[in-house]
Amino acid sequence: MAYDQDLEWINDVDVATLSAEQQNAYEAYRTARKIAGEAKGKFEASMQKMAPSGKRLVFNYRFGGLSIAVADGVAAPKAKPKTNKPSLADFLASQANGGRGV
Numbered sequence: 001m002a003y004d005q006d007l008e009w010i011n012d013v014d015v016a017t018l019s020a021e022q023q024n025a026y027e028a029y030r031t032a033r034k035i036a037g038e039a040k041g042k043f044e045a046s047m048q049k050m051a052p053s054g055k056r057l058v059f060n061y062r063f064g065g066l067s068i069a070v071a072d073g074v075a076a077p078k079a080k081p082k083t084n085k086p087s088l089a090d091f092l093a094s095q096a097n098g099g100r101g102v
Helices: 020-050 088-097
Strands: 055-060 067-072
Touching: 020 055
Parallel strands: none
Antiparallel strands: 055 067
16 A cells, blocks of 8 residues: 555554454454465465575565565575554554644
8 A cells, every 4th residue: 555645653553452343353354364374375385396496486465466586595584573562542642742643
């Protein structure tokens, strides 16, 4: 999704601060995403058999299409998880106090 303005994102929202309805909807989304992620993992693993020796295939699904590239190495680097979980309410309040309309 493209935006025509600079946005300040809140990362890793504390979901426990959301309403029960919002938490339930978010959990349903996470379940569906987990199932899709497992299918994606199986697909990508099956495709690695086609990679040249010492290389790996990397995938991009932007705009619903499939793009594949060949990268050096055989394992993808892992992202490090963040531990800070601010509440959405605190973030929105800080945005309002900082002069940014939300």
